[in-house]
Amino acid sequence: MSSKNSMNANKNFNKEASPQSKTKKLKKKLGPQWTKDELERFYEAYQKHGRDWKKVAASVENNRSVDMVEALFSMNQPYLSLPEASVDGLAAIMTAHYSLFEESESKGEGHDASGVTRGFPIKKLHDAEDLDKQCTLILTEGDSAKHLVMAGLSSLQRKTYGVYPLQGKLLNVRIASQKSIKKNRELQNIKTIIGLKDETSYTTTDSLRYKHVMVMTDQDEDGVHIKGLLINFFHHKWPQLLKLNPPFLSEFRTPIVKVKNRNGVEAKSFYSMAEYSEWKEQQEDNLSKWETTHYKGLGTHTSEEGCEYFKHIDNHKRVFVCDDDKDHGEAIDGAFNANSKYRKEMLENFDPNSHHHETEARQITFTDFIEKDLASFFMANMKRSVPSMLDGLKPGQRKILHCLLKRSSNEDIKVSQVSALVLTHCDYYHSEKALNNTIIKMAQQHVGSNNLPLLQSLGQFGTRIAGGQDAADPRYLRTKLSQETRILFPKEDDKYADAHTGSLNDEDRKNTEPTPYYPIVPMVLVNGCRGIASGWSTFIPNYKLKDVISNVERLLNDEKTEPMDPWYEGFEGTITKDGENRYKTFGRLEESSGNAETRLVTELPIEVWTNNYVSSLDKGKENRGKVSAFIENYLDRSNDTTVSIQIELKKTEKKMTPEEEKEILGLTTMLSTGNMYLFDENDMIKKYESPQEIIEDFYEARLKAYDKRKVAKFSYLS
DNA sequence: CTGAAGGCTAC
DNA sequence: TCTCGTAGCCTTCAG
Known part of the structure; x- marks a missing residue:
């Protein structure tokens, strides 16, 4: 009971004598959510599970309450410290808590900033000591950056600088629902720390605990993105704040x-x-x-360097400003709204050479930030998420393949060791976790994943039961190149991929950034691909290797290519064309012998996973009107490779065709071929209208590569 | 028409 | 140690 609010509420609460009026008051405060009964259950659950709100919510067993538990726990946690007292004490805390919650949502009446005094317990916040002065809140990318700041701030600076670490990417408030904004603890904490209120127009920062915010991220593209998301947050909720002079927002550059x-x-x-x-x-x-x-990230800097930076803080600070001629809202909105049009245009006009961080510049307009700095993140996001037409690989995947191809033998190796190889031999500055995931995905072979995995899966790499998300930890998994990989990616072509590193002659960066390989057929069609970038996303379904080869052979014979339909290894359902750019996939449904109402599902449509399908059969509240409405009962006998789900249909007068039954039983999905984007031979983003077009493009490029090989091989003759 | 969810490489 | 958040695009589907 450290909080002033809680204590006040407790006092008020005790004034009310009868248990009934307590409940009444609670109901008034909390809305219709909580009954005394529910409170008791909550109290028990909280004692048992502590702050593990999911478990608490599960124990409360009431959907309305689950929302409230979630909301409560997503508030500033320290306020929710349970006293020894019983349900009544808890009720008091929750009352106080909820009123805080309400106030932050309402027009801000009755909630003065002094309610949030110094030293209030937000986890990981280091508050400025002298909040009466003009203070600056430093928001850092991650905990280690916070430590760098703490090491760097002088004792004098600590009076006027607060530090709060951000965790990962901030919520994009422009496209998020009210509900998710409310429950986002990071944003709520930032609001509380600064003392910002919703629906308030700030022409002065007098009422705020902090008068300025300075953001300090890694000096990479993702760091720029985090700055952008923060700008987006302030601009969307308090646009006037960004127009103030002296400026409210700045960045700290290292x-x-x-x-x-x-x-x-x-x-x-x-x-x-x-x-x-x-x-x-x-x-x-x-x-x-x-x-x-x-310096790869803020963690690379030493404490001494931290001190040096903060001693000359003005050399590192760059403020974000508006110049009045321009409507900066347009750029910020375009960068973060739901429509990708603005981002597409920005990337199409993006000139990497015009992107200069000038060290001397001490200010930057929001529009410049978006169009220069943030555009470089969008570009990087494209590059890492969209594969090349040539080898069908994204850079991360290519580095994995590169390292395995370069090994002297093809003995089993732990997945985590493959990651280590990549980190050692390639330029890869991101998290190892993402890399491990990528390796696992490249080796997966369950229906709906790879038709021809380039890597073998030695261990539990995931199954169709959970769409591959049931893979074991990388340290338990082993892998090596598949038998076919070297045939598809001939050794003779290797040097055309790794000769160009862009950095081999650079003494600082000896590692390699392999350029696309030249497999003998367009592998992007065989294993398909999908990626979500900025401006564009991409999806290409799987095709049959033999079909791809046949089309390549047709081109070699000066014939025309033929249309192809998607095909998935091991899939026992059917795939039919369903209009232009659309294919429909069907699972398999058999009639059980003897009983007109009993069916046996022996295959699921593409990208429907057993677990998900089975839970859609459950008669829970969330499944009302769905598949479960049509069935009486089911029995799941599936295993990791085969589907076998017995279903008992509800009796109906109407006789349904097998197609109709599949439809109502959720045994169909759609595959679209209308969003097939790849980087082409010249590293330009290109939309492909058909798999044939990909093969034709690939064919041209592959022929040129063969020419290069020939010239190199016989160069001694000339 | 709106909102949510799935897929995937990143923080 | 493990689980869980966030972005970004497009498509589908429920309400």
């Missing part, structure tokens, strides 16, 4: 490259690769006199 003269006297810092490259070109022969250090 160098990504530092060079030190080997005689130890001179040193220089760079805030962008463009800037560094420019300097490097000017050095020519003098380059060897300099010692270079690259």
Whole structure:
């Protein structure tokens, strides 16, 4: 009971004598959500499970209450400290808690900023000591960056700087529902820390605990994205805030490259690769006199460097400003709204060379930030999410294949060790976890995943039961190249992929960024692909290897290619064309012998997983009107590879065709071929209208590669 | 018409 | 140690 609010509420609450009026008051405060009964159950559950709200909610066993439990727990947790007291005490806390919740939602009446005084317990917040002064809240990307700030701030600075670490990507409030904004703890905490209220127009920051916000992220594209999401949050909820002068928002930049003269006297810092490259070109022969250090994330900087940065904080600070001629709302909205049009246009006009972080610039307009800095994230997001037409691989996947192809033997290796290989030999600056996931996905072979996995799955790589999400931990999994991989990706072509690294001659970056491979057939059609980027997403279904080969052979024979339909290895249902760019997939439904109402499901449509399907048969509240409405009962006898679900249909007068039965039983899905985007031979994004078009494009490029190979092989003749 | 959910590489 | 949040696009489907 550390909170002032809770205590007040408790006092008020105790004034009410009878248990009935207590419940009444609660009902008034909490809306229709809670009965005394539910409170008691909640109290028990809370004692048992603590802050594990999912378990608590499950124990409460009431859908209305589940929402409330969730809402309560997503508030500032420290307020919810359970006293020794009983249900009544709990009720008091919840009352207080909920009123806080309500106030933050309502017009802000009755809730003065002093209700949130210094030292209030938000986990991981380091509050400024002297909030009466003009204080700045530093929002960092992750905990380790917070530690760098804490190490760097002088004792004087600690009076006026608060620090709060952000975890991962911030919610995009422009497209999020009210409900998800409310329950997003990160945003609610930021609001509480700064003292911002909804529906308030700020022409001054007088009422705020912090007068300025400074964001400090890694100096990479994802860091830029996080800055953008934060700008988006403030702009969407309090647009006036960003127009204030002096500016409300700023960023703290750290160098990504530092060079030190080997005689130890001179040193220089760079805030962008463009800037560094420019300097490097000017050095020519003098380059060897300099010692270079690259900084990958904020965690790479030492505490001493942290101190150095904050000693000269003004050199690192860049403020976000509006210039009055422009409507910056348009750019911010375009970057984060639900329509990808603006982002498409921005990427189509994107010129990587115009993207310069000028070290000396101490301010940047929001529009410049979006169109220059943020556009580089959109581009990076495209590059890592959309595969190449040539090898059908995204850069992460390609690096995995690259490392395995380069190994001297093809012995089993742990998935986690493959990741380690990639981190050692390639430029990969992202999380190992994502890499492990990618390896697992490349090796999966359940129906609906790869037709021809390039990697073998030695261990539990996931099954159709849970769509592959039931894979074991990477440290238990082993893999190696599949038998076919070397045939599809001939050794003779390797050097065309890894000769170009863009950095082999760069003494700072010795690792490789392999360019696309040239498999002998367009593998992107065999295993399909899907990716979600910025501006575009892509989806290509799986096709049959033999069909692909036949079409390649037709081209070799100067014949025309023939249309192809999607095909999935091991799939026992059917796939039929259902209009232009659409295919319909059907599971398999058999009539059990003897009983007119009994059916046996022996195959599910593509990308429907056994677990999901079976739970759709349950008669829960959330399934009303769905499949479960048509069935009496079911029995699931499926295993990890086969589907066998016995269904007892409800008796109806109407006789249904097998197709109609599949329809109402949820045994169909759609595959679209209308969103097939790939990077083409020239590394340009291209929309493909048909699999044939992909094969034809591939064919041209592949022929050129054969030519290159021939020239290289016989070069000694000339 | 709106909202939610699934898929996937990233923080 | 493990589970869980967030982005981004497009499609489908329920309400």
